[in-house]
Amino acid sequence: MFDSSTKVNGVSPRKLFVFAALALSIAAEALPASAGSLADAKTSGVIIGIANDPPLMRMDENGSPAGLGPELDKAILNEIGISQVTGQVMEYGALIPALQSKRVNISSGGALFIKPERCEAVAFSDPISCDGAGFIIPVSLVGKVKTFKDVADQSLRIGVCGGCVEQQYAIKAGVSEDKIVVYPESVSGLKLLIDKRIDVFATSASVASDLQRNGDSSTKFVQAEDVPLGCGGAAFNKEDVELRDAYNEGLKKIRANGKYMEILNKYGKEGVAFGVDKASVEKLCAK
Secondary structure, rough: OOOOOEEEEEEEEEHHHHHHHHHHHHHHHHHOOOOOHHHHHHHOOOOEEEEEEOOOOOEEOOOOOEOOHHHHHHHHHOOOOOOOOEEEOOOHHHHHHHOOOOOEEEEEEEEEEOOOHHHHEEEEEEOOOOEOEEEEEEEHHHOOOOOOOHHHHHHOOEEEEEEOHHHHHHHHOOOOHHHEEOOOHHHHHHEEEEEEEEOEEEEEEHHHHHHHHOOOOOOOEOOOOOOOOOOEEEEEOOOOHHHHHHHHHHHHHHHHHHHHHHHHHOOOOOOHHOOOOOOOHHHHHOO
């Protein structure tokens, strides 16, 4: 065993150990995931990049990808003959660089919103989840409120999250300040609506699905038609188009056989399916 005072070629063993560990770390970072072709993926499996965002994305106690996104990925990949799936947890900002360097094959479905600038860096799947601003309204207003402009034109009182995008949409549409009621959190916003202190509760589709899970028949969520819909998808290296196209086929299959909605319902996120059928990666990537 080396003593820390002994030197090899003028370098202490401790420094040699540090240099060796650093070299191994750099080498590990440089190792790519499998080549990315469909044949390679079926033989060797795939590595998915996972943002640490439980319960949507995480690694379970056995070191396997888990959560909503990875569970969708596994179901999709299983449909196209890929059963071996491993994962790497990283920050959101590291997902695209990891794909570009081929340290991972896929960023977990829905982890990244499909945006024009991102489309220049990676290849996206068809939309897996969408989320956009809308309204929880009393059934009496169904058909009368479809846009933020409708709220303004009818001088309705609208509840918004302070500083959230829905507040900006309301102001831009011309809703007067005295008709805008700021709520501290979503449950309070719904209570304001139920207590008739506001006429319209502005929120996102995913939040609405969480709030309305108990099946309240007195209110309904309506997607706002005058604001953009944000959608997320799985992302791939630009060279891995064959794998991306196969992933899209698997996605179509789990939508058709009901597995897609089954997984969303398991996590209480059925609201993110709202608008998916109307969105396309081509439109979301367009500048």
